[in-house]
Amino acid sequence: MKLGACYVAKDNELKPLREDAYFICNKEQTLDVVDGVGGWAAKGGDVGEYARQLMANVIIAVHEEYMLKRSVDLRRVLHETYFHTKVEGSLTSCILTFKASLLHAVNVRDNGDRPDMAMELVVRVEAGDIVVLGIDGLLDNMYPTKMEEILKRETKGQAGSVCLKKVAQQGMRCTTRLTSLHSLHSLKLQKRQD
Incomplete structure (x- = not known):
């Protein structure tokens, strides 16, 4: 599967890193896209820092799966990521991986669900299929x-x-x-x- 990404930041010199982040691991055919909830700024939080810390933890968890020579277990990655992120915040996140001819994704709603309550999605993909993973800048x-x-x-x-x-x-x-x-x-x- 070929993986690619495109990020368009809003013009804002005060917050050049914004609240969004993405990660691609070609070796493990895994990607994650997050869109931070900007409302945390009103509470004194930095959702951009939350998104970046969470993404760093996703990278670590996926790398550990790779080093242990096992296929990426998205529930385990989600669990490790959630409990190692120390900054307060919330975001929209989609973590998915391709295994053989299946696309696996995990879903944790922002209503307080814990990682162990994650919903999973498994979809069969075929040669020639295109999967678009986006956040509100594209999808809205x-x-x-x-x-x-x-x-x-x-x-x-x-x-x-x-x-x-x-x-x-x-x-x-x-x-x-x-x-x-x-x-x-x-x-x-x-x-x-x-």
Whole structure:
């Protein structure tokens, strides 16, 4: 499976790192995309730091799975990540991995569910399939049918992601259209202080 990513930061000199992050491990065919909940700033929190710390912990957990020569167990990765992240915050997260011809994803809602309550999604994929994993910058600005139309035209290398990026940026300047595409992008993870 070929994996690629595209990140478009909002123009903000005071917060250049923002609240979003992603991770790709080609060796283990695993990726994670997170979108921090900006409302934590009003409570004095730094959701950007939370997202980056959580992503660093995902990298460590996936690397440990790789070093132990076992396939990536997303529930174990989620558990390790959640309990080793010390910054307070919440975010939308989608962690997925490809095993043989199956795509595995984990979902923890932001309503206080613990990692052991994660919902799992398993989908069979075939040669030629394209999986778009995105957050609100893309998914709030483009309907899935428009993404499909673009990707049918541009399927070589990263051309599709570049094309989706341009259309998403145009949509952000015009209007926001909410989409109900919740199968992969609305996977949520929340960290609470106990």
